[in-house]
Amino acid sequence: MQEKEYRILVINPGSTSTKIGVFDNEKDILEKTIRHDADKINSFENIIDQYEFRKEMILETLDEEGINISKLSAVCGRGGLLRPIEGGTYAVNEAMLEDLRIGFSGQHASNLGGIIAFEIASGLNIPSFIVDPVVVDELEPLARISGFSLIERKSIFHALNQKAVARRVAKQIGKRYEELNLIVTHMGGGITVGVHKNGKVIDVNNGLTGDGPFSPERAGTVPAGDLIDLCFSGEYYRDEIMKKLVGQGGLVGYLGTNDAVQVEKMIADGDQKAKHIYDAMAYQIAKEIGSASAVLDGKVDAIILTGGLAYGKDFVAEISRKINWIADVIIHPGENELQALAEGALRVLQGEEEVKMYPGSVKDKTIV
Numbered sequence: 001m002q003e004k005e006y007r008i009l010v011i012n013p014g015s016t017s018t019k020i021g022v023f024d025n026e027k028d029i030l031e032k033t034i035r036h037d038a039d040k041i042n043s044f045e046n047i048i049d050q051y052e053f054r055k056e057m058i059l060e061t062l063d064e065e066g067i068n069i070s071k072l073s074a075v076c077g078r079g080g081l082l083r084p085i086e087g088g089t090y091a092v093n094e095a096m097l098e099d100l101r102i103g104f105s106g107q108h109a110s111n112l113g114g115i116i117a118f119e120i121a122s123g124l125n126i127p128s129f130i131v132d133p134v135v136v137d138e139l140e141p142l143a144r145i146s147g148f149s150l151i152e153r154k155s156i157f158h159a160l161n162q163k164a165v166a167r168r169v170a171k172q173i174g175k176r177y178e179e180l181n182l183i184v185t186h187m188g189g190g191i192t193v194g195v196h197k198n199g200k201v202i203d204v205n206n207g208l209t210g211d212g213p214f215s216p217e218r219a220g221t222v223p224a225g226d227l228i229d230l231c232f233s234g235e236y237y238r239d240e241i242m243k244k245l246v247g248q249g250g251l252v253g254y255l256g257t258n259d260a261v262q263v264e265k266m267i268a269d270g271d272q273k274a275k276h277i278y279d280a281m282a283y284q285i286a287k288e289i290g291s292a293s294a295v296l297d298g299k300v301d302a303i304i305l306t307g308g309l310a311y312g313k314d315f316v317a318e319i320s321r322k323i324n325w326i327a328d329v330i331i332h333p334g335e336n337e338l339q340a341l342a343e344g345a346l347r348v349l350q351g352e353e354e355v356k357m358y359p360g361s362v363k364d365k366t367i368v
């Protein structure tokens with residue numbers, strides 16, 4: 001019997017771009033990256049205010065590409081800053097929408113993934129899902145200790161791509177993901193370095209407002225005492241400081257752009273400051289990978305470098321030079337997020353996996 005074909009629209013809002021794809025079962029018939037200028041993105045007060053802008057761009061792009069949305073079977077979005085949950089495919093429900101709208105665990109473009117998926121799907125009377133959201137939490141107890149008893153470390157990272165790329169690499173080297181110790185470094189608008197031990201991400205930097213290397217648009221770890229002094233200097237409102245850390249931090253703060261391609265052009269044109277800052281970003285990433293290798297007692301099967309920045313040959317070479325004594329370095333430029341979203345939705349549509357229901361209710365703040 002012929003397998004039923006599902007046409008799935010997938011939506012991946014990132015901090016510097018919105019990526020969309022249309023899949024007939026596993027086969028991609030469209031993949032498109034819409035890049036957003038840092039000034040445009042920073043002109044919105046809150047993430048939720050970008051809803052119309054991003055949704056319209058998606059619908060316009062689908063129209064231009066000749067995709068008739070009435071033929072879709074499901075819509076799947078990248079999951080955002082919900083409550084910490086296990087990995088898997090979740091149906092978008094009311095509790096999830098409320099948490100995405102308020103940004104239960106913080107503000108990030110991925111909060112729009114589930115919301116836009118739901119809006120498009122409900123107009124067509126088809127289901128909407130999210131897969132492996134950025135709050136997937138598999139941290140070991142030791143990794144949760146921050147050193148400051150009032151604050152616990154959190155797992156906020158590129159869970160979808162880290163897991164998808166780790167699985168792909170495991171296949172390439174002929175092993176199961178669950179058998180390997182991997183360090184997966186996603187380098188996009190945010191940068192996260194995940195310690196994957198036997199199929200679980202047991203430690204990772206919180207790539208949003210937490211810690212780790214600075215990135216195209218985020219500050220990463222900053223000296224805590226100096227930050228507190230700045231917060232109480234009377235010069236800034238809370239939201240201004242937050243924006244300086246996320247959105248206007250990292251490359252944007254130093255060089256005025258979140259676009260690494262532009263930074264590479266500045267360097268090629270002899271801009272010494274751009275070179276210094278770009279080198280510092282590579283240095284901080286290498287340092288984070290070094291500390292991740294200590295979490296695995298040095299027993300690392302491979303280090304994977306992925307995300308948009310992994311297209312930068314000199315950048316990747318500089319990181320690799322510093323860390324290739326630990327283990328083989330595998331470069332996987334870009335990401336597998338669109339494919340991973342489509343496959344997650346498909347597993348549920350084809351009945352291979354049970355859809356998960358998002359727990360929780362915003363009103364009483366309890367998990368049900």
Ligand SMILES: Nc1ncnc2c1ncn2[C@@H]1O[C@H](COP(=O)(O)OP(=O)(O)O)[C@@H](O)[C@H]1O
Binds near residue numbers: 013014017260308312
């Ligand atoms: N060919 C390339 N060389 C170097 N950097 C690149 C290249 N293509 C994209 N990038 C950079 O990768 C970053 C975006 O990565 P991406 O994974 O797409 O981010 P996000 O999904 O967070 O928006 C940007 O700084 C972009 O300029």
Ligand SMILES: CCCC(=O)OP(=O)(O)O
Binds near residue numbers: 016207
């Ligand atoms: C919130 C962690 C995921 C992240 O940083 O994604 P982007 O790089 O797409 O902003």
